[in-house]
Amino acid sequence: MADAAEQFDVVIAGGGNAALCAAIAARRAGASVVVLEGAPRFYRGGNTRHTRNMRCAHDTATATLTGPYTEDEFFDDILKVTEGKTDKPLARMMVARSKDMLDWIQAQGVRFQPSLGGTLSLGRTNSFFLGGGRAMLNSLYRTAESLGVVTRFESEVVAIDSGGGAFEGVTVRTNGQERRVRGRAFVAAAGGFEANIDWLREGWGTPADNFLIRGTPYNKGHVLRMLLDAGMAPVGDPTQCHAVAIDARAPRFDGGIITRLDCVVFGIVVNREAKRFYDEGEDVWPKRYAIWGRLVARQPGQIAYIVFDSRSLRLFMPSLYPPIQGATIEELAGKLELDGATLRATVEEFNAAVRPGTFNPDILDDCRTEGVSPPKSHWARTIAEAPFYAYPVRPGITFTYLGVRVDAQARIQRANGDACANMFAAGEIMAGNVLGHGYAAGIGMTIGSVFGKLAGEGAAAAALGAADGVQVA
Amino acid sequence: MNTIEHGSPALAEADRLMTVCNSCRYCEGLCAVFPAMEARRAFADADLDYLANLCHACGACHADCQYAPPHEFNVNVPRVLADVREESYARYVWPKAFAPLFARNGLAVALALALSVAAFIAGFVAIGDPQALWAAGSEPGAFYRVMPHNTMAGLFGLAGAYSLAALTFSLFKFWRETGAASAGAFDWPSLWQATKDAARLRYLDGGGAGCTVDTTGTPDRRRIAHHATFYGFLLCAAATAVATVYHFILGREAPYPWWDIPVVLGTFGGIGLIIGPIGLLHMRQSRSPLLTGTRQTGMDTGFLAMLVLVAASGLALLVLRATPAMGLLLAFHLGTVFSLFVTMPYGKFVHGLYRFMSLVRYSHEMRLMRS
Numbered sequence: 001m002a003d004a005a006e007q008f009d010v011v012i013a014g015g016g017n018a019a020l021c022a023a024i025a026a027r028r029a030g031a032s033v034v035v036l037e038g039a040p041r042f043y044r045g046g047n048t049r050h051t052r053n054m055r056c057a058h059d060t061a062t063a064t065l066t067g068p069y070t071e072d073e074f075f076d077d078i079l080k081v082t083e084g085k086t087d088k089p090l091a092r093m094m095v096a097r098s099k100d101m102l103d104w105i106q107a108q109g110v111r112f113q114p115s116l117g118g119t120l121s122l123g124r125t126n127s128f129f130l131g132g133g134r135a136m137l138n139s140l141y142r143t144a145e146s147l148g149v150v151t152r153f154e155s156e157v158v159a160i161d162s163g164g165g166a167f168e169g170v171t172v173r174t175n176g177q178e179r180r181v182r183g184r185a186f187v188a189a190a191g192g193f194e195a196n197i198d199w200l201r202e203g204w205g206t207p208a209d210n211f212l213i214r215g216t217p218y219n220k221g222h223v224l225r226m227l228l229d230a231g232m233a234p235v236g237d238p239t240q241c242h243a244v245a246i247d248a249r250a251p252r253f254d255g256g257i258i259t260r261l262d263c264v265v266f267g268i269v270v271n272r273e274a275k276r277f278y279d280e281g282e283d284v285w286p287k288r289y290a291i292w293g294r295l296v297a298r299q300p301g302q303i304a305y306i307v308f309d310s311r312s313l314r315l316f317m318p319s320l321y322p323p324i325q326g327a328t329i330e331e332l333a334g335k336l337e338l339d340g341a342t343l344r345a346t347v348e349e350f351n352a353a354v355r356p357g358t359f360n361p362d363i364l365d366d367c368r369t370e371g372v373s374p375p376k377s378h379w380a381r382t383i384a385e386a387p388f389y390a391y392p393v394r395p396g397i398t399f400t401y402l403g404v405r406v407d408a409q410a411r412i413q414r415a416n417g418d419a420c421a422n423m424f425a426a427g428e429i430m431a432g433n434v435l436g437h438g439y440a441a442g443i444g445m446t447i448g449s450v451f452g453k454l455a456g457e458g459a460a461a462a463a464l465g466a467a468d469g470v471q472v473a
Numbered sequence: 474m475n476t477i478e479h480g481s482p483a484l485a486e487a488d489r490l491m492t493v494c495n496s497c498r499y500c501e502g503l504c505a506v507f508p509a510m511e512a513r514r515a516f517a518d519a520d521l522d523y524l525a526n527l528c529h530a531c532g533a534c535h536a537d538c539q540y541a542p543p544h545e546f547n548v549n550v551p552r553v554l555a556d557v558r559e560e561s562y563a564r565y566v567w568p569k570a571f572a573p574l575f576a577r578n579g580l581a582v583a584l585a586l587a588l589s590v591a592a593f594i595a596g597f598v599a600i601g602d603p604q605a606l607w608a609a610g611s612e613p614g615a616f617y618r619v620m621p622h623n624t625m626a627g628l629f630g631l632a633g634a635y636s637l638a639a640l641t642f643s644l645f646k647f648w649r650e651t652g653a654a655s656a657g658a659f660d661w662p663s664l665w666q667a668t669k670d671a672a673r674l675r676y677l678d679g680g681g682a683g684c685t686v687d688t689t690g691t692p693d694r695r696r697i698a699h700h701a702t703f704y705g706f707l708l709c710a711a712a713t714a715v716a717t718v719y720h721f722i723l724g725r726e727a728p729y730p731w732w733d734i735p736v737v738l739g740t741f742g743g744i745g746l747i748i749g750p751i752g753l754l755h756m757r758q759s760r761s762p763l764l765t766g767t768r769q770t771g772m773d774t775g776f777l778a779m780l781v782l783v784a785a786s787g788l789a790l791l792v793l794r795a796t797p798a799m800g801l802l803l804a805f806h807l808g809t810v811f812s813l814f815v816t817m818p819y820g821k822f823v824h825g826l827y828r829f830m831s832l833v834r835y836s837h838e839m840r841l842m843r844s
């Protein structure tokens with residue numbers, strides 16, 4: 001088989017938004033392209049399947065966006081959410097290029113719609129995919145395949161031949177059989193390592209065993225590991241991941257959006273000892289949801305319980321699992337296997353600290369506590385009207401920050417500072433360049449699209465230049 | 474919270490799916506089903522019947538779903554709503570005693586068709602002149618030598634009246650029972666909006682991407698085939714209406730010359746009623762089985778095949794009316810039309826009415842939410 005190795009101009013590892021944008025861009029530039037997706041057909045596309053929008057700068061309102069979102073505002077938002085942990089020139093470049101992505105991505109068959117119910121706060125900044133991320137993927141695959149891009153599923157890249165930073169080919173495993181695919185340029189778009197529990201344990205220790213992975217079970221980080229082992233420059237904190245608190249009853253992998261819970265601000269959150277541990281009303285939920293995964297990860301057993309009463313039941317988006325219900329605090333505690341007397345004491349102490357105020361879930365209201373630690377700064381109402389409800393929550397991992405360093409042409413940087421001439425990266429595998437910390441809705445897809453298209457164009461130029469015997473700048 | 478008792482496993486599954494979908498909402502822009510779902514937190518059987526009839530079975534939400542099988546959440550909205558929808562036809566049918574006709578609907582319709590055709594042929598022979606069966610004629614009144622006009626009009630008038638009554642009673646039951654949860658019932662702007670949405674098949678379009686033929690969203694042309702069927706049906710109905718006016722008011726007897734309004738309307742309608750249903754049958758064959766219901770009732774095939782037979786025999790009658798085949802063709806054509814009339818309340822035809830009423834309710838609900 002080895003002597004019959006296939007040859008493509010551009011070889012792409014991964015099958016999500018970044019990989020497909022790269023594939024389409026490279027194919028449109030005239031290169032022959034193969035997409036090697038490790039997952040089966042249904043699970044193709046990594047976490048793109050779970051996304052629903054992308055954040056792009058635009059100067060005016062559009063049919064689906066309610067107002068302008070300037071480059072400066074977008075860039076400021078990146079600085080804010082990352083707390084400055086971003087490659088600023090690269091982020092600037094991405095923001096500038098994001099403007100054209102709205103049209104470009106639609107030209108590839110993707111359709112947009114106005115923001116979804118319950119997401120009004122994103123209606124100006126984020127473009128929602130009609131039908132969500134899987135619909136977007138289906139469109140990209142249809143376009144790529146109609147252009148002649150070869151797509152392979154259940155085809156995991158298990159070795160990258162890149163001696164001295166020059167790509168020559170990969171080894172692909174399909175149904176236990178390995179074969180070589182040769183190429184003139186490479187795009188690494190195979191996601192992060194959040195579904196690799198062993199790797200997560202390196203950063204988090206045994207608590208990682210209690211983490212739930214919100215997205216694809218196929219993001220094991222094997223391509224990332226191979227690149228780092230081959231001497232590519234790392235970027236991003238290897239021990240950090242984006243984690244939110246999700247329903248503890250969610251499956252270990254792939255529960256996605258429907259396991260999220262938006263009710264922390266309407267109740268109290270207690271740990272396994274039935275004690276509170278953080279200010280539940282510190283800020284509006286869109287600004288705080290991303291800290292609760294890490295907060296719960298630090299609690300014993302990596303579990304916590306959002307407790308609220310009947311007055312708050314209808315204030316938030318429904319989720320997949322119904323809340324656990326009790327006629328009394330003690331009955332609820334029994335169902336949660338918490339100590340009833342302690343939970344009763346915690347609730348009573350909290351209730352006694354609640355000051356009078358005018359409850360308003362839409363603003364930072366004046367309902368707060370006094371004399372309890374930790375405090376609850378807003379939306380503090382007594383938990384008093386039966387029945388009482390609770391959701392158990394665990395850390396739900398969205399993505400990881402560690403990646404390979406790239407330059408403004410999406411070329412992978414070597415640890416010695418050189419850029420690889422024919423190796424590119426796009427998507428979550430290099431998101432840490434722009435997103436060193438935190439997250440803002442839709443940025444992952446912006447990174448994937450902008451760097452995917454850049455990587456595809458660069459890879460095509462490198463491959464076709466090499467094929468012509470021309471030196472590529 | 475979700476402890477509602479349901480009338481069937483399909484309804485229970487639909488309730489489970491709506492709970493999943495209501496926490497996701499990615500499909501909100503695809504059609505009317507999901508915004509209607511978002512207006513509810515609990516799903517009683519009547520709510521699910523309403524949502525199921527609002528669904529046009531375009532399939533887009535299945536191709537777009539990140540929780541579709543093989544995912545463990547096993548979400549397949551088009552399939553489950555198709556099952557609920559077919560069950561709902563039997564739940565609201567008048568008279569209730571005829572509900573079992575929906576269980577093996579294709580067979581029931583085929584039997585009605587065969588019996589009806591046989592009865593007309595036998596009737597021509599027994600009551601009229603046996604020679605009439607081989608009569609030829611395209612001059613005015615030729616048909617009525619085979620079957621007296623008043624007999625024909627009376628028979629079809631009765632069948633039509635029965636059908637209309639049964640459909641009306643069924644529709645009222647559906648409207649009343651599925652509307653229990655909704656405030657108010659009806660307003661004219663909603664009726665107009667629903668008429669436009671139905672006329673354009675607005676929701677047989679995946680929100681703009683088209684119907685889907687497989688689980689990755691490859692578009693098909695079902696919408697066009699349905700338009701051909703629906704407007705073909707309307708043109709044929711218009712042809713009949715014009716002919717009735719000709720006969721009773723203008724005193725002009727059929728058959729009419731090929732250029733006359735009833736014939737032109739009927740010809741175009743007939744062509745639509747042949748290519749439309751054949752297109753729908755063909756696309757149904759090539760569609761992924763994951764996107765269709767699990768009940769093997771033969772309902773779609775029975776109805777579509779009957780429409781093709783009605784139209785084909787009508788066109789054949791037009792072409793061959795001057796030959797000795799006229800009598801037999803007339804018997805066959807009248808038999809198919811008669812069976813279409815009497816089976817309308819007990820077959821696929823009802824889908825259009827329940828869906829239309831659901832669209833009226835949907836427009837009304839959305840108007841209430843906006844105001």
